[in-house]
Amino acid sequence: MSSQLGTIAQGYIFIYSVLSLTCFALIAFHWRALQIFTRGYWRFILTPTKIGIYVVGTVGLVAFAFIRPHTYWDVPIALFQPLLAFLFAPWSVAVFCKRMRGETTSFVELFVASCLMLIAASWAVELYIALRDGRYMIGWVINLVSGIAFYLVVGLLWNVDWREKQNASKFWLEN
Secondary structure, three states, rough: OOOOOOOHHHHHHHHHHHHHHHHHHHHEEEHOOHHHHHHHHHHHHHHHHHHHHHHHHHHHHHHHHHHHOOHHHHHHHHHHHHHHHHHHHHHHHHHHHHHHHHOOOHHHHHHHHHHHHHHHHHHHHHHHHHHOOOOOOOOOHHHHHHHHHHHHHHHHHHHEEEEEOOOOOEEEOHH
């Protein structure tokens, strides 16, 4: 595969591979400090309503992959990219929002949230296509930018929690 990939693509894959491995190492050593690994987060994400919406959306994406085949959109991508966004985007976006509001977030939280965003939004798809096709994705920059935009929107959407008693919506990590 590497002989068919250009030098820039090889360098980019190397950089995001190092960042991803660093992210996974930080998760392995600091998982207790990350709220994504708390029961509260998973109870928030794994509600029947959210799972139902996720399943309906994913079925639509898989159907689209069959109805309108595209070089960079197939069934495996339609399955794993939404799953990664469903699992990680709410936490990542909550970390980013906390930071933007001036709340304390650690370097580990920001780094892991950023890497999980990049993995789910773009890097996993790009690596899959490079392995599948033996060449790098044309338009990877557009994929990166649009993937991040979609990831952030998904994270905001999944982050909203309706509080019946308060008759209001609230973000997951909101005080």
